[in-house]
Amino acid sequence: MLAIQQSTQHAEKCTPNVLPCRINHNGPVNASTRYWAPETDDKGRSVAYFRGRKLLGRSVKVPDGYRGAVLTKTEKTLQPNGRGPARDASEDADEEEVEEVILMEENASFEEVVVWSHEAMPAETEDPYSKGVQEWIALAEAMHAYTPVEDGKTSKPV
Known part of the structure; x- marks a missing residue:
């Protein structure tokens, strides 16, 4: 199980870009404008060139009531219900096994993601990232x- 904690540093705002390629790196890149300089063309489309290939991009907004977060997995764990640090499993032989909770740290937040496609605008209905969201x-x-129960006191799952 995972839990999210706010970063000890100020979380920055960012705009993630989903590129149609595979890069064997996962993390920040100090890319200069020489390598990545998206622009808006005369039709209002986002256009960029990556390694000589023309890309067209579409912004996918995070829906109202939600927010995007860039997370990093930490080595920290959390005991459920705040019972303190994890104990040795042999001590809990008679108790039900408790699942370890791993903390994820928030590094940045975002309100939109730009999805790029080769030489064609990504379709809203067919793009796997947009559909996934x-x-x-x-x-x-x-x-x-939840739907209300007939007596009006409580609610139950649909």
Whole structure:
């Protein structure tokens, strides 16, 4: 299981870019404008060139009520219900096994993601990243939806 904690440093705002390529690096890059300089063309489209290939980009906004976060996995763990540090498993032989909670640290936040495609504008309905955001949020909302019980006192999952 994972838990998110705010960074001890100020989390910056950023705009992640999803490029149609595979790069064997995961992390920040000190890219100069020589290598990455997206522009807006006369039709209002985002255009960039990466390694000589023309890319067209579309902004995908994070839906209202949600926010995007760039996270880093840490070595820290958290005991559920704030019971202190994790204990040796042999001490809990009679108790139910408790799943370890790993802390993720927030490094930056974002309100939109730019999805790029080779020489064509990524389609809203066919782009796997856009569809993933929409479908994931719809699934999460369905899982957490409640309907009132007839007596009006409590609610139950749908």
